Amino acid sequence: MKKLEAGYIPNSDNSSLKSNSSPSTAVDKKDTETILNKVEQPAKAVKKTTTAAIASTIKEEPSTSIQEAFDFALKIKKQSLSPNSYSGYHGPLKQFEKWLEDNEISDIKAITKKTVVQYLNSVLARTSPRTRNNARTSLSAIFTTLEDNEIIEDNFIPKIKPLSTKPTRNKTFTPKQESNLEAYMKENDKLLLSFVQFISLCFLRPIEVCRLKIKDIDIADKKIYVKAKNKKVKIKIIPEILLNLLPDLSSANPEHSLFTPYKIGGEWDIPERDKRNYYSKRFKKAKDNFNLGVEYGLYSYRHTYITKLYREMRKELNPSETRSTLLGITGHSTLSSLEKYLRDIDAELPEDYSEFLQPSTINKVQNG
Template sequence: MPLSFLLLRTVNATVNVFSMKLNYSEPKIYTGGVDISQWAKLSSLTKKEALSKDWFVYYSYRDPKTGKLKRQSHIKAGANKLKTKKERYSFLKTMQQALLELLKYGFNPYEDNSNLEKSFLNKSYSKVNNLDKLSKVDSKYHENKTLESNSEEILNIYDAFQMALDLKSNMMNRNSFVQYKSRIRLFEKWLKEKNYYQNKINFITKKIIINYLNDVLKRTSARNRNNSRTDIASTFQLLEDNELIQYNFVSKIPVLKTTPKRNKTYTPIQEKEIYEYLKTKDPHLLLFIKFISYSILRPIEICRLKIEDVDIKDKKLYVKAKNKPVQIKIIPDILLESLPDLSNKNPKSYLFGRYEIGSFWDAQEVNKRNEFSKRFKIIKDHFNLGSDYGMYSFKHTFITKLYKAYRKEMSQYEAKSKLLPISGHTTMKALEKYLRDIDAELPEDYSKLLREIKKG
């Protein structure tokens, strides 16, 4: 019996439904975040990335409790075992058409569909050879995460960004989240100024974000523009992962080339004069700088150290570093000699309090670092040092010293291998780039060759 006849049999039961809003949205196919109609124009890399993701049919059905459309479990039915775009899309297209027919016929994920299943199976409706998977949506509904939305299934900009911020707050450390949140709020402010903010999240296009990033570039710098792009792209990736948008187009916006600002290394004379001056001016700051110099730590890593992180007996520091949860570093004897007695200090207190060792300091890490930076600014002003000098310069200075000392007796590779566990870099490639950036190794004087060339 043809499907059209079966549908006519249900007209009396469904005539009232058709006079109202549909209880479902038309099923759609997610194709890995790309426009399938533009497939031939896509690069090989983009095609590969799209096929590496799960493709599926998705739809929404009206929740009987809220009266609002709610996203239902995705239907994959083994489609992602198919490796080519043609096979995968053709398979899901059949599933999409079959699901649409089922919905028209009366399929309801909130009710028992056994009679509907029996009717279709008895009539050998060939397009729905995966009907058992579709009919099980009802039983699996409460086992899978679903996304509740308004009747148009799309969050507004405020709700989408707020959801992203709520999730990110549990995914990032506190300092990174503060910076991330600040950039997203600035983007929201710009959207309000442009009268875009009242729209749904899918109103934001690649062109709108490019215009915003251009505005950031004009007002600030390429580096700040790139950081804004990174945080917005991260937000949109989170929205894509949670199926609030179909595709994170922000990730396709190119990163601008920038020239990173680098602190200069100190000359031996500058280093000696600063150390001597700090002995009387600010001994607490001097010890802080020795931790940068001798343990090769970042200022913010030092601010995280507590008394319990300093193992005097085994000469070890347990550091919460940038690139790993806990990094163990040795305490060189030259630094141990500068440390006061810590045995009577509270293990939970910070190694560097505001003015003394082993005191409690109720402030965020970034504010602690800024406090020491402000105090060092006084020292810089005393020696008339410019903005390209800072506390970080001590790290560059002492890594350069160590590398040159190793190079007196070792090859480049041996020297770098010795330096790698000291510097804290995770790979040799990262260390080599760092050494190039700080000009740690300079060529020998080549005047003799120039004289020979001149003679010739």
């Protein structure tokens, strides 16, 4: 159509039209390229601008250091736990933090399941399966707090299996062992002997003695108020034998600890668990003099004296009466728990059965 409008005649000489049409074609082509360039350049500019805008909005989250994350988790725990429970997290976590630092791991998100497994293996190598399992439990609780606060995506520690353990029960002392230890403490560590006497004569657990404050000892009423694990406070009598061993506490500060590293009655502001560990290590120095192994500890005194009391009571009472009387003394919550405890420490022993094994007796049995 454009050719016809320009004067093109079919089957005729149209050479005169070529010179006129060429500039037009060239102009059209040049105009087209110009238009395309104008379109492409803004499009490229828009593309670059859009990419830059998206990049600026997608900012990488700043990494959280291990120290920051752990300090935050400990702060949360400290607000919700007792000082004794809190110390069970603080120590293991700081040990893990030190191990991570030694292994040049600084970002909380760089900690993987494999990392924790390697650390727990190092704990196992230098301690025991039980200590390794305790470390696993403490770290898992901390990592749950980090997950709840979206510092990490997932707490994978529960997927790490605990190891099977064989708990070591403290053995009862023999009369000779007890006598040797008492003589040593009288000579070298009278404060430790006083600590042991509270365990032995009041049938307390070592950590319960560590919890005692001056105000918990009522000399006039012969009562002792003990913070136990199974209820807030339990009341026990102070036997006369222990009252005679106590120093005068009338002028002592009621809020002070009953036992400190240096004396009865004073300030000792550390977690109960650390107090117990301190006296356990102090007792170890005494027992090492008699080559007593890990199966003997402060808890052995509780076993020893409950066994003594049970056997003395059995001389006058039957087993059922003895257990019922003992229940109010030992602090066990139920009769069944006391019975299991007595079985575990072998408090009940049979009478000598030698007469049944004499040859004459055996022959009578065999002959009917």
